[in-house]
Amino acid sequence: MDNRIKELIAVGASVTANCQPCLSYHVGKAKENGAGEQEIGEAITIAKMVRKGAMTKMDQFGSTVFKPAEANAGALEKGCGCG
DSSP: OOHHHHHHHHHHHHHHTTOHHHHHHHHHHHHHTTOOHHHHHHHHHHHHHHHHHHHHHHHHHHTTTTSOHHHHHHHHHHOOSOO
16 A cells, blocks of 8 residues: 555544544645545545444434443443453
């Protein structure tokens, strides 16, 4: 994978992470590595769609966490996955 593609991926990851400094940095690096405005715009558009989908799913999940404890017991046993 060449550096242009890596930076376009980093542009998308920056958007989904809501990191403005990262986005500015990686847009600059993408341009340095030959990415055009259209490609960068497409990477941002795709990232926004992914972020919106993830946010919708999280909102749906968030509305279920206040169900009785027995309904969430399996999720609690599995842990959150971040540790």
